[in-house]
Each structure stands twice: as C-alpha cells, then as structure tokens.
Amino acid sequence: MSELNLLPLLGIVIVVFGFALRFNPLLVVCVAGLATGWAVNIDFISLLETFGEKFMNSRQLASFLLILPVIALLERYGLQQRAKSWVASIKSVTTSRILSVYFIVRECSAALGLLSLAGQPQTVRPLLAPMALGAAANMHGTLPKHIQDLISAHAAACDNIAVFFGEDIFIAFGAVLLMDAFLKENGIAGIEPLHIGLWAIPTAIAALIVHLFRLARLEAKIHHLMNEFNHCSTVEMSEELS
Incomplete structure (x- = not known):
C-alpha cells in the first residue's frame, strides 16, 4: 500500500x-x-x-468587498451623526415606525430578488440603526448603553428576518432551486419553483405580521426601560446627596 x-x-x-x-x-x-x-x-x-x-x-465577491471601505469612509465623515440629526428633526418619527417601514421594504425587495439592495454593512449599521437610535433619543433623551444595544439588535433583526422569509418567494433564489432539484431527485413530481415561491407567501405574510407586532411592543419596552433607568438614577442621586 x-x-x-x-x-x-x-x-x-x-x-x-x-x-x-x-x-x-x-x-x-x-x-x-x-x-x-x-x-x-x-x-x-x-x-x-x-x-x-x-x-x-469570483470577481463579484471582490466588488462586494469594496462596499466595506466605502461605508467606513462615509462613517468617518459623519454619516451616522447626520442620520441621527436628520431623524431627530422629525418629531412624529418613532423607532418602531422606522424599523417597520424598513422591514416591509426589505421583505418586498427580497421577494423580487433584490437581495443586495440593502443589508447589514451597507444599510443597517450606517443608516438604519443610527436613525432608530436618533428617533428614540428624540423622544426620551440620552439613551443608556443597554437600550442602545436593544435598538441596534432590533435593527439588525429586521434585516435578517425580512430577507430570510422574503427571499423564498423569489423563484430564482438558490434555496428554491435546491428544493426543486431535491424533490425531483426523490421522485416527487408536479412541483415547480413557482409553486414553492407561492407557498412561501403565507409564511412571509405571517412573519411580517408577527414582527410588526414585536416592533410595536418595542416602543412600549423602550419607554418602560427608560422610566426604570430614570428612576434608578434619581434614587442614586438622592442617596449621594443624603
């Protein structure tokens, strides 16, 4: 051997x-x-x-990597600060409304196959999260770290969940074609990518309703956490003065 x-x-x-x-x-x-x-x-x-x-x-991957230095350059010159200040100037905007609108747009665009239209590095970090934070700061004042993390996490979740449930509707998406090939290889006939995409629509609608409900509750949770934070800060100041 x-x-x-x-x-x-x-x-x-x-x-x-x-x-x-x-x-x-x-x-x-x-x-x-x-x-x-x-x-x-x-x-x-x-x-x-x-x-x-x-x-x-793989040059398409290389072109995608160019997004990262561009976003870093924009952030260096105040993109996040501009997004926060712009949202703060609109009195009727709330965190849940911003995230809800983004979720709807992101899921619909993913259903049309426009997966690169937005995303974590090019939209959520430099724009969506600062706008959501700016709206919360506009209503509640300076936000403590744990509330900032909560809002940023919800901003990231909006993108992930919307893409996850929206992309299955697009019949040319890789996962849909993989499911179609798997079914045919195992002798299950009569199911086309169009059928898989159509059956993904009820799931996407359910995800939309559930997540919009979660975002509506987020506003109340931020208000509750801010009240607790302000109360604890007041108690600590009173103890220090006494």
Whole structure:
C-alpha cells in the first residue's frame, strides 16, 4: 500500500496559524494556496493561472468587498451623526415606525430578488440603526448603553428576518432551486419553483405580521426601560446627596 501524502494539508496548517496569529487574511490565503500548489507539484505558472481564473470567476465577491471601505469612509465623515440629526428633526418619527417601514421594504425587495439592495454593512449599521437610535433619543433623551444595544439588535433583526422569509418567494433564489432539484431527485413530481415561491407567501405574510407586532411592543419596552433607568438614577442621586 502506498504511503499517504500529507503535504497537501500544509495549506490548512498555514491558514490556521495565520488566522490565529492575526496576519493579513488575504496574505495568509495566498500563501496557503501557493504552499498547497507546491505540495501537489503544480508548476508556478500554472498556479498563477489558477489564481487568476478563480479570481475572475469570483470577481463579484471582490466588488462586494469594496462596499466595506466605502461605508467606513462615509462613517468617518459623519454619516451616522447626520442620520441621527436628520431623524431627530422629525418629531412624529418613532423607532418602531422606522424599523417597520424598513422591514416591509426589505421583505418586498427580497421577494423580487433584490437581495443586495440593502443589508447589514451597507444599510443597517450606517443608516438604519443610527436613525432608530436618533428617533428614540428624540423622544426620551440620552439613551443608556443597554437600550442602545436593544435598538441596534432590533435593527439588525429586521434585516435578517425580512430577507430570510422574503427571499423564498423569489423563484430564482438558490434555496428554491435546491428544493426543486431535491424533490425531483426523490421522485416527487408536479412541483415547480413557482409553486414553492407561492407557498412561501403565507409564511412571509405571517412573519411580517408577527414582527410588526414585536416592533410595536418595542416602543412600549423602550419607554418602560427608560422610566426604570430614570428612576434608578434619581434614587442614586438622592442617596449621594443624603
């Protein structure tokens, strides 16, 4: 029996140690790829051709990564502060109304296949969460840390839940096509992607109703937590003065 060659696993070792030592992720992955190519006796030119081919096939992912520095640059120059101040100038806006409108728009856009129209890095962090925080601060004043975290968590949940239940309606979505292929492979005929998308609509509507109810309760919860916080602050000040 031929001896097992463990050299091709060298790339995994490099990735593990590189990430553990917090080196540049892109550099670690490139070095791991080169080491793996060397271990399986791929010549250097062919290895570079493989790198270029995989990069070209994944260039859409690379373009998505460009969003991160753009958002960071906008935040550096006050995008979050501008969003907060703009919302604070509108007296009738509340946290639950902002999040509810976003949830409806996000779920409808996901149902149409527009998954990249919004998202956590490009919308929730720089815009939605600051706007929700600004609306709460406009009504209740300075917010303590635990209430800020609560509102930010609900903002992130709006995006996740809306996309999760909305994307199944889009018949060209990968999960819908996967379910269709799985059913056909197991001899279950007569079910098309359109049927799966249509049956996802009641679930999406139910998720919409449940989450809008949760967001309506969020406003009351913020008010209750702020009253508790203000009461505790008053008691502490009284104890200090006495």
